[in-house]
Amino acid sequence: MSLLQVKGLRRDFGSLRAVDDVTFELAAGTILGFIGPNGAGKSTTMRIIATLDTPSAGEVLLDGQSVVDTPDKARPLIGYMPDRYGTYDDVTVWEFLDFFARAYGLKGAARKKRVDSVMEFTGLVPLKDKLTSALSKGMRQRVALGRTLLHDPKLLILDEPADGLDPRARIELRELLRALADQGKAVLISSHILTELAEICDTCAIIEQGKLLATGKVADLLAQSQTGAGTELTIRLAVGAEGEAAYERAERVVLEQPRVGQVSREPGQLRVRLELEAGATRTQMDEAAARLLAALVTAGVPVCAFSHRELNLEDAFMTVTKGRVA
Template identity: 80%
Template structure:
């Protein structure tokens, strides 16, 4: 049985339906990217999963416990990190985490060992005696994540955890989350920044205007939307000695003469080539079309030094699934 089961979740605020018939499951050890624009219903869904709000209709089961009928049994299994998380003035990192460890009912040696373990895992040990108000945004996010981990929850709900972080802090956060999943925890990350989820999520769920449009691996979602795992777009680079405009113009003209090529444009030191293929075309068909183009270029004596197809990503999946649906 899946660790988390969400069935027909709906949340109305008067005449506004913020969440509309959302259903999905999540296994232990998996990371789910909850994707959608601002106002799509992500935070409302996470608040319901955190037992901070009650759905109008629907059911949520966490390890067999109903979040609606028995929230007290489910809460010890949940770690929730909201999108905005404040700290207290004149409190050190250790004091902050120790306070919440006490709130979670941890006592004595067990509490101290748990706080120290969480600080070590999140890289906060050197900052134990530093005031939380003096920390950078990235370190404050680590403190917030540490607080979320103190009671060793099985499900982590993270709302925009990388918002405002610099590139290094984002990479370090991804590494922490991957380590948590490897420990067997289920993780849901809500975000509207698709690139930050691409390298960490096992699966994704795309929500728009309160409705869940697709769930699954990126490749599966692309197939659901009538797309393919590889975009019909190629990048062609010529050797450095072929910088004359005449050579580039000849390559561009030759490509435009080939079947299935609908657009060629020079961008810096590369040619971007867009193909027109049948809906649902898979990687094998894209490779075959690309091979024809490469053969034509080489046969014409053009000095091709690089030739590649662009893989589709979360951004493509989102645009494919929401096409024609976004207001």
């Protein structure tokens, strides 16, 4: 049985339906990326799961307990980190974490041991005596994550945790979350930075206008984006003395070929969209690309690089949400 089960969740604010019949599951040891634009319903859904809001309809079960009916039993299992986290200015990192350990009911030697353990895991030991107000955003984010881990929850709910972090801090955060999942914790993480989620998540759920449009493994969502939607190719030429004339000639040859839906010229390369039938396999896509390459070579076009553009979660999101209007 999944650790977290969300069933038919709905949340209305007057005439606005912020969350509309959302259903998904999350297993222990798994990271699920909650994908959607700002205002899609991500934060509202996460607040309900974290017992900070009450749904208009639906149910949330955490380790078999109803989050809606018995929130007090569910809360010890939850570590929630909101998109806007706060720290107290006039306390050290150790004092901040120790305060929250006391709030979680930890006492004596067990409390000290737990705070030390969390600081070690999050890399905060060198900053133990530093004021939280003097920390960088990335380090404050680590402190907020440490606070979330103090009571050793089974489920982590992280709302936009990478927002505003520099590249190094993002990488370090991904490593921490992967380590937590490897420890058996379930992680629900939201973001509108889709490339971040692609590198860390096992599964994804795409939400827009309050509706859950697709769920599944990242690879499966990417495959759905490609199947029936065509494939993109990037072509670079050894232009030599021909200069831009080589690209003009290549563009003419490409446009004469079947299955070419769109050609765009970018600095130093052509981007070609091949349109294929619904249900086309990767093998069929490769064969279509090979025919196009053969036509270019036969025409004497000096191709020096020819490749598929790798799909990412942005492609999956755009395919799944295609045609939806506000």
